[in-house]
Every structure is written in C-alpha cells, then in structure tokens.
Amino acid sequence: MTKKAINTITALLILVKAVCLLTFAKFVRVVRSIFSSLPVLWKPRRISHKYKLLPFVLTIVVILAIAACQNDKLQLEKKQTSSTAGRSPIAxxxxxxxxxxxxxxxxxxxxxxxxxxxxxxxxxxxxxxxxxxxxxxxxxxxxxxxxxxxxxxxxxxxxxxxxxxxxxxxxxxxxxxxxxxxxxxxxxxxxxxxxxxxxxxxxxxxxxxxxxxxxxxxxKSDRAEELLTQYQNRIQKLRQQLGQQLKTRTISVIYLAGAADIFYTYRPDFLAFGQIISDVGLQLIQQNQKQPQLTLSIEVLPQSDADTLFIMTELLARDFKQANSQPLSFLQKPIWSILKAVRNKEVYRVNWTVGGPIGANRIIDDLFKYLVNAA
Structure with missing residues (x-):
C-alpha cells in the first residue's frame, strides 16, 4: 500500500473518531462527505490496480473506528454512572x-x-x-x-x-x-x-x-418523642412531690409592663407556661380567661391575686428599669401590699417566655424551686 493510501486511511480514522459522539445520522453525513472528497472511492472504473483493495481497507477502518467509538462511549457512561453514584441526588x-x-x-x-x-x-x-x-x-x-x-x-x-x-x-x-x-x-x-x-x-x-x-x-421525629417522654416524666415527678398542693394552692402569672402601671394576662393554653402549669395540675387564677391576651390596669391587680404570684418583667419600659434597679421595687406601691402573695412573700420574678422543651425545663425547675423546695 502506498504512502498516500496510508495517509488517507489515517486521516479517515481520525475524522471518524472525531465524530464518535455525534448522532448516527450526523455521523453518516460526515463520513459521506469524507468519501465524496475521495473520487477514487466513488469512481471505481478509474481505480488503478494498486488501489483495488483501498475500499475494502477503508471499510474495515470505519468498522474498527465505530467499534472503538462505541467502546469509548461505554467507558464514558460507566464513569458517569460511577460518578453519579458517588454524588447521589439529595432526597x-x-x-x-x-x-x-x-x-x-x-x-x-x-x-x-x-x-x-x-x-x-x-x-x-x-x-x-x-x-x-x-x-x-x-x-x-x-x-x-x-x-x-x-x-x-x-x-x-x-x-x-x-x-x-x-x-x-x-x-x-x-x-x-x-x-x-x-x-x-x-x-x-x-x-x-x-x-x-x-x-x-x-x-x-x-x-x-x-x-x-x-x-x-x-x-427528627424520634428525638421529639424522646424529649416529650422526658418532659412527661418530670411533670409526673413534680405532681408527686406537690401532693396536696395540687388541690389547695392557687397560681397567678402576669407580665408587668410599662412603668409597672399595666399588666398582661394570657389564656392558660395560649403560652407554654400555662400549658405546663395545666399539665402539672395546678390551679391557675386565669383559668377561665377566654381572650388570648388581656391588657389590664394595675388597679385591677387584686383580681389576679393568688397564693403564689409569678411576674415577668421583660415588658417593663427601659426607662423604668434603669430608674428602678431592684427587680421587685414595684412591690412598694400601695396596690401591691394588699395582695395575699405579697403578704406571704410568695412573689417571684421569672423568665417564662419560652417556646420549646429547653424553656419548659426552666419552668419546671422554677416550680420545683418555689413550690417544692421552698415549702
């Protein structure tokens, strides 16, 4: 085979490999254009004796090139599959x-x-x-x-x-x-x-x-049930230690606001502290409140009197807090002195604005501290 024929075959092989990833139709068009540029392939009557084997050789080359192309595709697809398996889509x-x-x-x-x-x-x-x-x-x-x-x-x-x-x-x-x-x-x-x-x-x-x-x-549903089981266990322990207090002790919870001249009360089931007190079984003074929130004047504070009074102060005005460094300084006002909880020294300042099990444990800790351990 002449050097020219060899060069032709080499060029054809390179071109066939270059179009490996094309669709079959595009591949046929490319190969056809290649062949059409070689008159010797399309005009056999002009082929000299030394070129008679060229069409056969070229056919073999094309077949081998296509086979190689398909093998490359299979290897590429295998690598892509392996790579995809390593980076599976997020569920x-x-x-x-x-x-x-x-x-x-x-x-x-x-x-x-x-x-x-x-x-x-x-x-x-x-x-x-x-x-x-x-x-x-x-x-x-x-x-x-x-x-x-x-x-x-x-x-x-x-x-x-x-x-x-x-x-x-x-x-x-x-x-x-x-x-x-x-x-x-x-x-x-x-x-x-x-x-x-x-x-x-x-x-x-x-x-x-x-x-x-x-x-x-x-x-994390399993973890939530574990947390609620722990919560119920603590509630049950608190109930046992409170004993008769569950029947006799009354509880009041208020948010003091402004310059200690108004306060808020909440429907017992609306905020976490009320839900916890209810689970414990204590008697909350605001038990019959229908509105989610009430804003009340300090003059009606005696209506929220109870054996034990828990006060939250985060809603007090900043100026008032700065002028009254003592957390319970408002107790000195005459309206407070008539309260049973004040006379019995059972007024406690707490942070009960909580939203989940971490804060719930704080409330339970306070109930143990002020109702059980201090009894």
Missing part, C-alpha cells in the same frame, strides 16, 4: 406549611432560624445547631428561654422585628430556612435562597405540637 420531601407546600431536603443540614424562641428552642433541643439565627435586641435574653452557650459562634443574621440580612443568609448557604408568618412579605426572596417553611403561631401555639412539627421538618 427530598414535601412539607405543608402556613403558605402552602414546599419541597425540602429529607434531613436538612444547614438550617437558618429567623425566630429566637418559639421555633429556635425546638430546633436546638432536637440536636440541630443552626448555621444562622436572629436574636431579640430589647429582651432580657438574646434567645428567650435558651442559654446563650447553646448558640456559641452561630452567626447572627438580624434581630426580631426587623428585616434579616438577605446577604448574610445567602452567604451561609442554607438548605432550609425556618420562620414565622410575620416574614410572609419576605417569603418570595427567602425561598429563592433556600426552601422556606413558615409557621403560623396562632394556629400552632401548643409547644408540644410545634416541637413535633419542627421535628417532622428536620427528620
């Missing part, structure tokens, strides 16, 4: 939330919580450390009911009552964002960063129900 599930349905990871790994109490407590209690949180700027605690050390080094992306930093949230690369429906106006932007689940607090005010829901979202 997802569909969750119903306050604004509809959303597809989220089966077990989210990078969670941002845009709420510092009602949702965050459950997230942390379930063993998930968020990659971003918001805090309460004007509260007595940054994360109400949750010790700060549980959120050490967690980036802060904003504060309650203000727009969180979308830039910070984006930089943290979350795979899930949790918040309340107060963020519904930002939902469109947040959901472009990561799947976003919003909870409507008035529809899910029971902290145990909320814990179960958050656990479902995070793929």
């Amino acid at each position: 997802t599930k569909v969750i119903n939330h306050a604004l509809g349905q959303v597809e989220i990871p089966l077990k989210p790994q990078r969670v941002i919580v845009l709420e510092e109490n009602l949702i965050l407590d459950s997230v942390v209690a379930l063993g998930v450390k968020p990659v971003g949180v918001v805090f309460c700027r004007d509260c007595e605690e940054n994360f109400r009911g949750i010790p700060n050390q549980l959120l050490t080094n967690v980036p802060v992306v904003g504060s309650i009552g203000s727009q969180p930093s979308l830039e910070k949230i984006l930089s943290l690369k979350p795979d899930l964002i949790l918040g309340l429906t107060s963020l519904k106006n930002s939902y469109g932007l947040l959901s472009q960063i990561a799947p976003t689940v919003l909870i409507d607090f008035p529809s899910m005010y029971d902290f145990k129900e909320r814990l179960r829901y958050v656990a479902q979202v995070l793929g």
